[in-house]
Amino acid sequence: MNAPPRPEPAIRPAPGGRLAAPRVAGVFVAAALLLLVVAAVHLTQGTSNVGALDLLRLATGADDEAARVLVASRLPRLLAGLAIGVALGFAGAALQSIARNPLASPDTLAVNAGAHLAIVAFAAFGVSLPALPAGGLAFCGGLAAAGLVMAMSSGGQAGTTRLILAGSATALALGSVTTLLLLLFEQATIGLFAWGNGSLVQSDLTSLTQLAPVIVGAVVVLVLLGHRLDILALGDDTATVLGLDVRRTRVTVLVLAVLLSAAAVTLTGPVGFVGLCAPVIVRLLAPVVPGVHRHRVLLPLSGIAGVIIVLGSDVLLRAVLGGQAGVDIPTGVVTTMLGAAILIWLARRHRDAGPTRRPPGGHAAVRSATFHRGVVALSAVLTVAAVTVGMLAGDTWVLLGDVLNWVNGSTGPAYTFVLDQRWPRVAAAVLAGAALAVAGTTVQAVCRNPLAEPGILGITAGAGLGAVGLLTFVPLAGVWAVSGVAGLGAMVAFALVYGLAWRGGLSSDRLVLIGFGAWQGGLAVITYLVVAFDPWNTGKALTWLSGSTYGRMPAQVLPVLIALLVFTPAVVAARRELDLMALDDDTPRVLGVRLERTRLIALGAAALLTSTAVSAVGVIGFVGLVAPHAARALVGGRHSRVLPVAALLGAALVSIADTLGRTVIAPAQIPAGLVTAMIGTPYFIWLLWRSRAVASTTR
Incomplete structure (x- = not known):
């Protein structure tokens, strides 16, 4: 097996010869x-x-x-x-x-x-x-x-x-x-x-x-x-x-x-x-x-x-x-x-090369169909358990029987109020986690970069800029307005990043680097909006930018559900194309895949899934990175298997993070995005170390 090409030195040696004093x-x-x-x-x-x-x-x-x-x-x-x-x-x-x-x-x-x-x-x-x-x-x-x-x-x-x-x-x-x-x-x-x-x-x-x-x-x-x-x-x-x-x-x-x-x-x-x-x-x-x-x-x-x-x-x-x-x-x-x-x-100006350019599932184990079904079942049980605990836990703890009575409409006013406020938060966490996981799986396959996630493409910054801008200038904006502007901001940011990354073809490394630049620029503009127009209410922006389900209503959950119902089947239908695109650029073309059109549609679906999730719960990082990797480690690299497991793991991860954030220091709360970052960081470090070791052994 040939070793992957090492990147050329990005900074050339100091030239010798005489100094032009x-x-x-x-x-x-x-x-x-x-x-x-x-x-x-x-x-x-x-x-x-x-x-x-x-x-x-x-x-x-x-x-x-x-x-x-x-x-x-x-x-x-x-x-x-x-x-x-x-x-x-x-x-x-x-x-x-x-x-x-x-x-x-x-x-x-x-x-x-x-x-x-x-x-x-x-x-x-x-x-x-x-x-x-x-x-x-x-x-x-x-x-x-x-x-x-x-x-x-x-x-x-x-x-x-x-x-x-x-x-x-x-x-x-x-x-x-x-x-x-x-x-x-x-x-x-x-x-x-x-x-x-x-x-x-x-x-x-x-x-x-x-x-x-x-x-x-x-x-x-x-x-x-x-x-x-x-x-x-x-x-x-x-x-x-x-x-x-x-x-x-x-x-x-x-x-x-x-x-x-x-x-x-x-x-x-x-x-x-x-x-x-x-x-x-x-x-x-x-x-x-x-x-x-x-x-x-x-x-x-x-x-x-x-x-x-x-x-x-x-x-x-x-x-x-x-x-x-x-x-x-x-x-x-x-x-x-x-x-x-x-x-x-x-x-x-960047040339595509380096050890991060490998199929994201290139080192995943091959699993049997029985093992895959077992993993799906266990992931579903984990997600159901996370949802159940999420309904029970909070600043006011309730019993499972209280939840059953609430479903039947026979609880008292106190528990009815608590559970009426809690279920949209749990639903928002579960649906947003699933959406981010599906988007992350798609982005990693299309970019062939195992370290990519939707946020690094500037999508979350665009959605955050749209939502914070609207909340700053129109504080009484409705739920659908915030969701719509966040989605528009995400799509504009994605179109900008995709257009800038296109240079005779789409380079995945260039896409990630430009997305990172757009992400940082978007965060700078958000900071400007907060300190210039609403300096005494920085907590509002910080909470939203940290990813929180606080105060969520059913109307805010609905766009995420619609996006999942529309775009997840489309991504699943393109599972064969995702498998091929995760290998290289030549194989899909030889097998008749219209590469650029498929890539644009797949990334567009990921952008819409991410934008609806961000509009519902704010900016939550690492889910789109951690969930696909965990799924591939469990069931292998085929996307027909990865997608359902990743969606379930993403839903469970955000739900668990939201529950921890609501209960650990109750009645105060930790935004779910901060908890996912602290959970996801050790995994990400391990992932970087593992891919670093793999890159060293292939040279």
Whole structure:
């Protein structure tokens, strides 16, 4: 058996030969001048009426008011942007170099998510720490997250898609815990929702003066290690022959990059995608500036580019929306939108390869028909048991006899009220779980990517954007309106992602990467809507985005039931085509399958199933990933067997998660999506590790 093709190095080695010193110097001068212009404009913006002329008069010492505004507000904001721009630019360039992957960054390696969780965890319990101890906590959280992602993605070198999926899943799990803390300790963590998206608002220079030496020290050490990074870029074998301790160098650089990221998060919160964009922009200069890949050039230029991105985004935000927007809306929202656009652009240039490109059921065991029937029966029993417990459990426990009496209409008013409120929640969880599982099975087959799920295609972000937008601007919108707008948003997002991924054919890796970019961009827009138009009701958006069945009514369950009844038989009818598409592109064509039309119809059905589920219960992750994999592990890879088992397991999973969320800390509640994320994360990590081991043995 031939080994699968290894992906080409995404970041090429630093070119040898003579360094074009005049051109490099010219680039540094141009970047410095652009930085000075952006910084000067940045200082003229704010909530007060102090403008450029007022600041110029400070040279004569004639305007005390302008001096107070400059020192108390604008200078701290400018210096904070300068510090985090340098930190994230250096961190992103360093991470991309040791991973040899252009999409490695503090965001995609979940460094920011780990650091954010560490800080929120202490704030939730009322612990207020100075900047340096808080930075130490953020460092520990970020380092743990980055280590996990790097381990699961073979140091980032196993393929761009694997890195993105490992990082996004880890970030989703850590973000779920963070969101849970924000919901449960809303008073103690007030204001952290906006800060959690990267805000440059600074009350003084205390935190900056404490963290600046850390940033400067890490930056200096990285520059000193630049020659070692140049050697490392030649490949591990070559670097070892040249006498470089590859492991020590990679670990040292990783620790320094995480230290810089943690300092940035401590200072301003997670400012998204600066660490991704800055090095990419610098590397684009390679055709006209030979030698820009050398790390003693690349690292400082990435730091300058990071500052320009941060300050430029802040300038753009306040220029378009006014000075108050700089206070209300996190700058990280703008940088995330920019980063999502660059990520999509990079993904369109991505070549399909790597160990994640294998049939999702390629390693599933072959099971007999009797065994399959037994698994279906056990899955059905598990689902019925989950539904039964869901009806019994909650802040008010009832007996099975009470449920039977309620079905017969002979219960008292108290139990009637409880069960009338509870059954739509149980039904919504079961139906949404089944819909997400069927959609996930379809997406994995069509994409031939065992790590894909509906959310990674931007579908859930589109549905979330539509629903949150409607709830923000039309708070009294009806159930059908919310469902309809969520479905429309999901289909628009899916059409956008599918259209961008089409480039002479559909590449599954490109589809996943563009979907991830659309997902991040959609979440940034959702954050903007919440903090700009409804900042005092962040709990509403957090609950919906975390996936909750709270307050569900029968009318909200009906669209999911209709979607299941319409699209599940269509997917089942295409089970043979799904089996063929899961193999490769050539086999279906040889056997007469109209590949592109079938692929579009299958993904369209998955998008509609996902959109109705999201409109009913909000955003619930991991179900579309975990349920299909568990089903394939049990009954093999044939979709005639996988689909019913996956649907039953998905229904049981969401129902169990919803029941746990309603009972563990009753009368308070944990959204079902957070519980599924915490249940699904260990399975996902095991799955990544197993596929990593399989990929290693096939080489």
